[in-house]
Amino acid sequence: MEMRTRVVPATPEAWDDVQTVFGLRGGTHHCQCQRIRLGDGAWWHLSVEERAHHLREQLDVGPGLTSGALLGYLGEEPVGWVAVAPRTEFVRYRGSQVPWAGRAEDKDDAGVWAVTCFAVRAGFRRQGLMYDLAAAAVEHAREQGARAVEGYPIVPAPGQEIAWGEVNVGTPGPFAAAGLTEVSRPTRRRRVMRREL
Incomplete structure (x- = not known):
């Protein structure tokens, strides 16, 4: 399937676009x-402004480097976000059943x-954009030297x-379309999906 969405690394210069995708509430x-x-x-104890400050610092990794956050555009409109980075x-x-339950994985x-996180801008949801974001995240992980992506x-x-608010972690369809397969079911409603790169 050909991607309709142009997906690029999120940078401090694209801060306004990030916030456009995130919206003003929700x-x-x-x-x-x-x-x-x-x-x-x-x-839990941080204000929205403090959380935004942390995010902005995470995006500012320096020339030629990437934070792992990606922004999706339809034309010039910012419409989506996906976060992908080393699991560590x-x-x-680290303290959750997800992704460790029933698996002998090295947390380090x-x-x-x-x-870990998707966002699709209000007004652009239910159009399949998460599929493009998931595919771009897998490709980004590969380009950055990941051995596997989950x-x-x-x-x-x-x-x-x-x-x-719950679907920010994604649903199985976009991950499956990006080549990930289910490896475990740590809870009744959560799955671990993985692709070796």
Whole structure:
């Protein structure tokens, strides 16, 4: 499938575009893509402004380097965001069942990257943009030398709707389309999907 979305590394110069995607209210705006990265303990006590400050610092990695955050555009319109980085950078996952339950994985293996967070701008949702973002995240991880890439999507129970605030971790379809396959089910609603690169 050909990508409709142009996906590029997020930089400090694109800060206004990042915030356009995140919006002025809702879970994505309030999180600023920090909860999984910082962990609940640190994240919970920060204001939105402090979380945004952390994010802006994370984007400012210097010339020729990448933070792992990617922005998607339709034409010139910023429409999506995806975070992908070495799994070791995400504090919240170190103490969680996701991604470790039932697996003998080295928590310090920086060669395994994780796709942790998606955002699609209000007005552009339900158009399949998460598929383009997932494919771009896998390719970005490969280009940066990742040995494998994982995602931790949510799966609704039959007949259950997923709230948009929950779907920020992704759903299985976009990961499967990007070549990831299920390797475990750490909880009733979460999956671990992985692709060796």
